[in-house]
Amino acid sequence: MKAAPLLRAWLHRLRTQGLRVHVRHRRLGWDEENRLRFESPDGERRIRARATVLALGGASWPQLGSDGRWQALLRDAGIADASLRPANCGFEVAWSAHLRERFSGAPIKPVALTYEDTRRQGESVLGEYGIEGSLVYAFSARLRDAIARAGSATFTLDLLPALDAARVRREVLRPRGTRSWSSHLKTRLGIDGAKAALLRELLPKEDFDDPARIAAALKALPLTVTAPRPIAEAIGSAGGVRLEGLDAQVMLRDRPGVFCCGEMLDWEAPTGGYLLQATMASGRVAGMGTARHLDGPS
Numbered sequence: 335m336k337a338a339p340l341l342r343a344w345l346h347r348l349r350t351q352g353l354r355v356h357v358r359h360r361r362l363g364w365d366e367e368n369r370l371r372f373e374s375p376d377g378e379r380r381i382r383a384r385a386t387v388l389a390l391g392g393a394s395w396p397q398l399g400s401d402g403r404w405q406a407l408l409r410d411a412g413i414a415d416a417s418l419r420p421a422n423c424g425f426e427v428a429w430s431a432h433l434r435e436r437f438s439g440a441p442i443k444p445v446a447l448t449y450e451d452t453r454r455q456g457e458s459v460l461g462e463y464g465i466e467g468s469l470v471y472a473f474s475a476r477l478r479d480a481i482a483r484a485g486s487a488t489f490t491l492d493l494l495p496a497l498d499a500a501r502v503r504r505e506v507l508r509p510r511g512t513r514s515w516s517s518h519l520k521t522r523l524g525i526d527g528a529k530a531a532l533l534r535e536l537l538p539k540e541d542f543d544d545p546a547r548i549a550a551a552l553k554a555l556p557l558t559v560t561a562p563r564p565i566a567e568a569i570g571s572a573g574g575v576r577l578e579g580l581d582a583q584v585m586l587r588d589r590p591g592v593f594c595c596g597e598m599l600d601w602e603a604p605t606g607g608y609l610l611q612a613t614m615a616s617g618r619v620a621g622m623g624t625a626r627h628l629d630g631p632s
């Protein structure tokens with residue numbers, strides 16, 4: 335099934351089992367009598383609940399509803415959380431006007447990224463503000479944390495991941511005749527378009543006098559990123575309700591009967607289905623915990 339019919343079928347099944355959905359209700363917090371407060375089209379509503387499952391999401395793409403404002407409400411109630419940070423996000427690079435104007439949106443592929451001791455091959459995309467794409471997202475937690483510690487992070491890009499360094503060096507060193515470097519690299523190694531522009535952008539001009547340096551740069555071009563893009567543009571959020579504050583059923587230790595699940599919990603994962611998987615899995619644990627709680631003494 336495609337996502338939309340699946341969701342419709344799912345909601346239908348839940349409604350026939352007694353689920354009632356109250357749209358346009360924003361949860362505000364608890365009142366002094368421990369009732370749930372909601373902002374609704376008919377004004378504020380207060381509800382006493384034997385069990386509550388909070389599944390309020392992170393703070394990425396707030397236009398879809400999850401804006402992370404629950405953090406303040408939970409903090410007011412004394413529930414500890416780690417601040418929400420962008421996860422699976424792009425990073426800022428101070429590109430020249432030429433690269434920004436001519437190559438923004440251009441994919442760089444195939445390419446391999448090496449950061450510290452990890453190398454991965456994939457695809458990234460040049461953005462107006464920097465670099466993004468699935469390959470960069472895979473390193474985004476480490477890059478974000480390194481930037482928080484040191485102000486920037488540097489990784490290298492292998493623009494020719496299918497060729498070993500010796501072969502690249504051999505091709506670069508072949509006689510170039512009267513050809514320009516760009517035409518030589520294009521003919522011998524297929525380096526053109528965005529890859530050629532990236533090489534020009536990042537390799538110091540004087541290094542173009544030294545074929546060995548060009549060859550080395552093609553296999554390990556250093557790129558420094560200076561900031562993650564804002565959380566509103568990220569695919570996900572790191573941070574959230576601390577796991578230490580939850581029991582094995584994801585119930586808040588300090589608030590019996592209140593369960594938390596999904597992206598509002600303090601975990602992060604790469605894209606590729608893992609976020610939905612962990613969200614559903616924690617939702618299932620919360621559901622079973624809630625059922626057990628309701629079966630217990632009231």
Ligand SMILES: Cc1cc2nc3c(=O)[nH]c(=O)nc-3n(C[C@H](O)[C@H](O)[C@H](O)COP(=O)(O)OP(=O)(O)OC[C@H]3O[C@@H](n4cnc5c(N)ncnc54)[C@H](O)[C@@H]3O)c2cc1C
Binds near residue numbers: 394607
């Ligand atoms: C562009 C994009 C692409 C993605 N692609 C993938 C992918 O390919 N694979 C993958 O695994 N994951 C992907 N994700 C991540 C995935 O969508 C999330 O991890 C997942 O939706 C989190 O589920 P959740 O139920 O915890 O939160 P959400 O889906 O964010 O749902 C939280 C809900 O709570 C509501 N809410 C928030 N505060 C309140 C309040 N105070 N009162 C009432 N309601 C409130 C929000 O309106 C929202 O409906 C993607 C995310 C984005 C933004």
